[in-house]
Amino acid sequence: MNNSVITLKNIAVSFDGEQVLKDFNLSISDGEFVTLLGPSGCGKTTTLRIIGGFISPTDGDVFFGEKNVRDLPPYKREVNTIFQRYALFPHMDVYENVAFGLRVQKKDKADIEETVEKMLSLVNLKGFEHRKVSTLSGGQQQRVAIARALANRPKVLLLDEPLAALDLKLRKDMQNELKNMQKQLGITFVYVTHDQEEALSMSDTVVVMDGGKIQQIGTPLDIYNEPVNAFVADFIGESNILDGVMKRDFVVEFFGRTFDCLDSGFDENEPVDVVIRPEDIDIVEPIRGHLTGTVTSVTFKGVHYETIVDFKGFKWLIQTTDYYAPGTVIGIVLNPEDIHIMKKSEYSGLFGDYSSYSEEFDEMADPEIDLVEETKEAESYE
Amino acid sequence: MNKKRLAAPFGLWMLLFTVIPLGMVLWFALTDDAGNFTLQNLPKIAEYSDSFWYSLYVGALSTFLCLILAYPLAFSISRRSERAQRTLVMLVMLPMWMNSLLRITALKSIISEKGFLNRLLELAGLPTQHMMGTTGAIVLGMVFDFLPFMVLPLYSVMTKIDGRVLEAAQDLGANAFQVLFRVVLPLSVPGITAGITMVFVPSVSSFVVSKLLGSAQTTTMIGEVIEFLFKGSAPPYYNVGAVLSLVLMVLMLLCMAVMSVFDKDSDEMEGMMA
Ligand SMILES: Nc1ncnc2c1ncn2[C@@H]1O[C@H](COP(=O)(O)OP(=O)(O)O)[C@@H](O)[C@H]1O
Ligand SMILES: [Mg+2]
Numbered sequence: 001m002n003n004s005v006i007t008l009k010n011i012a013v014s015f016d017g018e019q020v021l022k023d024f025n026l027s028i029s030d031g032e033f034v035t036l037l038g039p040s041g042c043g044k045t046t047t048l049r050i051i052g053g054f055i056s057p058t059d060g061d062v063f064f065g066e067k068n069v070r071d072l073p074p075y076k077r078e079v080n081t082i083f084q085r086y087a088l089f090p091h092m093d094v095y096e097n098v099a100f101g102l103r104v105q106k107k108d109k110a111d112i113e114e115t116v117e118k119m120l121s122l123v124n125l126k127g128f129e130h131r132k133v134s135t136l137s138g139g140q141q142q143r144v145a146i147a148r149a150l151a152n153r154p155k156v157l158l159l160d161e162p163l164a165a166l167d168l169k170l171r172k173d174m175q176n177e178l179k180n181m182q183k184q185l186g187i188t189f190v191y192v193t194h195d196q197e198e199a200l201s202m203s204d205t206v207v208v209m210d211g212g213k214i215q216q217i218g219t220p221l222d223i224y225n226e227p228v229n230a231f232v233a234d235f236i237g238e239s240n241i242l243d244g245v246m247k248r249d250f251v252v253e254f255f256g257r258t259f260d261c262l263d264s265g266f267d268e269n270e271p272v273d274v275v276i277r278p279e280d281i282d283i284v285e286p287i288r289g290h291l292t293g294t295v296t297s298v299t300f301k302g303v304h305y306e307t308i309v310d311f312k313g314f315k316w317l318i319q320t321t322d323y324y325a326p327g328t329v330i331g332i333v334l335n336p337e338d339i340h341i342m343k344k345s346e347y348s349g350l351f352g353d354y355s356s357y358s359e360e361f362d363e364m365a366d367p368e369i370d371l372v373e374e375t376k377e378a379e380s381y382e
Numbered sequence: 383m384n385k386k387r388l389a390a391p392f393g394l395w396m397l398l399f400t401v402i403p404l405g406m407v408l409w410f411a412l413t414d415d416a417g418n419f420t421l422q423n424l425p426k427i428a429e430y431s432d433s434f435w436y437s438l439y440v441g442a443l444s445t446f447l448c449l450i451l452a453y454p455l456a457f458s459i460s461r462r463s464e465r466a467q468r469t470l471v472m473l474v475m476l477p478m479w480m481n482s483l484l485r486i487t488a489l490k491s492i493i494s495e496k497g498f499l500n501r502l503l504e505l506a507g508l509p510t511q512h513m514m515g516t517t518g519a520i521v522l523g524m525v526f527d528f529l530p531f532m533v534l535p536l537y538s539v540m541t542k543i544d545g546r547v548l549e550a551a552q553d554l555g556a557n558a559f560q561v562l563f564r565v566v567l568p569l570s571v572p573g574i575t576a577g578i579t580m581v582f583v584p585s586v587s588s589f590v591v592s593k594l595l596g597s598a599q600t601t602t603m604i605g606e607v608i609e610f611l612f613k614g615s616a617p618p619y620y621n622v623g624a625v626l627s628l629v630l631m632v633l634m635l636l637c638m639a640v641m642s643v644f645d646k647d648s649d650e651m652e653g654m655m656a
Contacts, residue, residue: 054549074552081553087546091568101554104564152554 004065005030005156005188006051006079011060013046013212020046021212024060028156028190033182035191037199038209039235044192045084047209048158051190053077079156080149085165086141088133088148094120095129097144101152119147122181139170146181156188163198175202196236200224208232229342233275234351240316241352244274244341252341255291255311259334263341273342275352278306278319280338289331295324308354315354410624423625430626436601438633440517441586444524448532448581449574451525456536456573457566460543467541474533482527486594489526493519515597523591528584532577539573540566575641583634604630 004027011024021043028034036044049055050062053074062069069077080101089097098119102112120126123143128136133144142162149157162178163171179202182189193199199206200220208215208223208231216228227233230241244254249264254274266272286292293311304319309330324330414420427434459470477485492498493513500510513519543566551561585591589605596603602610604626611623 052549052553054552073557074549075555075557079553081550083546083550083553085546087544087550089547089550089565091565100551100556100564104551104554104556104560148550148554 003030004028004063006190007063008047008050009061009063011047011050011057011062013043013050013055014058019212021050021057024212024214026207026214026217028188030155031186031188033179033189033191033202033204034207035193035199035203035205036207036209037193037196037235038215040194042209043212044194044209045160048081048160048190048192051156052079052081052158078154079158080152080154081158082142082145082149082160082162084160084162086145088141088144090134093130093132094125094136094144097133098147098151100148105152115151116147119151122150123147138165139174142166142174146178150181150185150187154187156190157182159189159191161192161194164193164195171198178202200236208235210235226340227275227342229345230273230275230347230349230351231345233273233340233342234347238278238317238319239352240276240278240354242274242276242314243349244272246270246272246341250336252339255314257290259290259339260336261339261341262336263339266341266343271344273344273348273352275340275342276316276334276338277340278317279304280335281316281318281320282333282335283318283320283322283324284331284333286329286331288333290334292329292331295326295328295330297326298323317354407624407627410620411628413621415621423621426622427625427629430604430607433602433604433607434629437586437604440520440524440592440603441582444521444528444585445532445578445582447521447525448529449577452529452532452536452577453570453574456533456540457570459533459537460540461545471534471537474530474537477526478530482590483594485527486523486591489523490514490594493522514595515599517600519595520592520600520603523595524581524585524588527588527591528581531580531584535576535580536570536573539570539576543569572645575645579638579641582637586633587630 006026006028008024008026011021012019013021024047026034026047036047038044046055050057053069053072053076056070064078089100092100095116098116099112102115107115116129117126120129123146125140125143125147128140128144133141136144142165145162159178163174166174175198178189191199191202203220205217206220206223207217210231216223216232218226223232224236227236227239230239233239233241242254244252246263246266246269247253247258248268249266250261251258252261252263252272252274253259291311293309293316295307296310296315297308299306301319304321305323307318307320307324309316309318309332318332411423412419412421414422455474459467459474462470490497494500495510495512495514497514499513503510513522547569548561548565551565556564587605589603589609592600592603592606593609596606608623608626608630611619611626
């Protein structure tokens with residue numbers, strides 16, 4: 001707690017009586033890369049805007065260090081934001097955009113010049129000083145936005161889906177660059193995305209949100225391996241989620257038989273959700289399997305086959321490197337470390353059944369963002 | 383080809399109602415009452431210089447007041463929800479649906495000696511004010527009459543300013559004052575120049591307002607002078623009236639040219655704002 005740069009305490013926000021954030025508690029450490037991850041509309045942008053000072057919470061407090069900043073206007077806060085869709089100043093060239101923060105702080109001319117040049121070389125935009133921002137590609141505009149925010153030397157940088165409008169290849173490159181920049185400069189990043197892969201690969205800490213509430217806070221490994229409920233298990237990667245009963249510590253029953261597991265601390269005979277990741281399942285001959293099922297469909301994915309297997313009417317997703325034709329009867333073996341037990345929640349029964357599986361669309365694009373303009377720009381981008 | 387032909391009706395219109403009248407004005411300006419070529423009319427401008435200066439002064443003052451009033455109004459409208467914007471713009475335009483003569487007459491009944499305003503003052507036990515027939519009354523009439531012409535161009539430019547750009551400015555440390563002068567003002571230049579042109583030009587040449595609200599104590603505005611000369615009894619008035627019209631026209635063109643210079647710098651960013 002003592003080295004936390006930003007603390008959100010019991011934050012609640014409603015717009016016109018509609019609750020958008022509730023019971024929001026988050027503490028962000030100095031130098032940390034924190035990602036707010038959740039589906040569109042879950043309140044990620046609202047959270048950033050509270051930190052940036054653009055909305056004040058209906059309830060709760062915001063601390064920068066020890067200081068309560070609830071009523072501090074945005075221009076007095078030591079954080080800078082990279083907005084969804086960049087929000088560059090259209091009447092200024094690249095240089096003036098980056099210099100803006102320094103000019104309003106009345107820095108002297110030599111200082112401004114030095115900082116702007118440094119920032120432009122940091123984001124690989126040297127030589128673009130006097131280009132109009134409207135003539136830049138999406139990727140380049142994004143870099144200007146980054147340089148503009150970093151020129152103020154913020155302690156904390158807020159990034160609202162900064163890469164969502166870029167195409168896949170460019171996005172991957174920028175992910176690496178942003179991560180490197182964050183390490184190099186030692187700045188705290190609060191990063192917003194609805195892309196779970198991006199969240200897992202970049203963050204120190206991931207905050208999984210849904211419906212205005214924090215579902216889980218943890219390292220990427222934690223939330224992948226130990227999801228707290230069916231929503232998190234389903235949103236982060238793929239999961240088969242089954243109804244089970246915890247017989248006693250380290251023993252769980254599902255599909256009519258008991259399995260050893262590594263989880264404990266549940267009541268005796270407590271109903272639970274059982275998560276089994278598709279890549280953890282070993283396929284064996286039917287006779288040696290804990291369970292047997294019939295392959296119903298197979299999709300080739302490059303690295304592996306996504307195989308849907310019917311176990312007594314409940315369909316599982318299994319990722320395997322071997323091909324099993326539809327109709328094949330297979331057996332599976334589940335080791336204790338492949339089984340993860342979760343408490344029942346409001347999300348139980350909503351996720352993790354692949355009965356109607358067909359190239360599931362996990363990541364609905366943010367409706368605010370259109371990709372049309374970006375596809376061409378990727379080619380001209382160096 | 384076909385597209386060019388679509389402009390033909392307008393071309394005819396221009397010829398009939400702009401080019402020919404202009405030619406006539408020019409012809410009157412350069413002839414005497416017998417119809418012979420002369421430059422004698424030109425020096426007569428000097429006799430009316432008071433009216434010219436007074437008109438420019440009233441026009442500039444009215445335009446300035448309109449700008450001061452309309453700018454915050456237009457900005458405040460432009461930051462609201464789309465529905466609220468539509469309603470408020472309607473309200474701004476509402477007076478334009480009423481005949482200008484009627485509006486000024488209404489204003490007259492408010493500010494006259496026994497008008498609404500003085501009644502109010504009386505009721506409050508305050509001394510009544512003499513307002514009718516002063517320059518103040520004329521300027522008030524102009525502002526009253528032309529305010530929508532300032533608000534609308536300002537609003538239409540401001541509504542295109544992305545709210546996130548203003549937030550970005552605050553985020554980078556700009557206080558309200560700096561956001562205004564470094565971002566909003568430069569981005570609204572096209573609206574300012576359009577608004578100034580649309581108010582200054584008609585208010586300098588207006589004759590209705592000063593005729594209804596002015597008096598013997600106020601200098602006659604140039605529009606009124608021209609009207610009088612053209613409606614006057616004998617032909618020589620036509621020739622002087624035409625010269626004055628030409629000078630007024632040149633002044634207006636000059637004003638528009640100056641405005642377009644200011645506008646030029648902001649042209650390049652139009653792509654971003656669309
Ligand atoms: N200014 C606002 N007025 C009313 N509702 C809003 C406003 N801003 C956001 N919301 C609502 O709050 C919810 C969360 O929005 P947001 O924080 O933008 O989500 P996210 O960034 O996770 O997609 C959404 O349902 C959205 O419609
Ligand atoms: Mg958002």
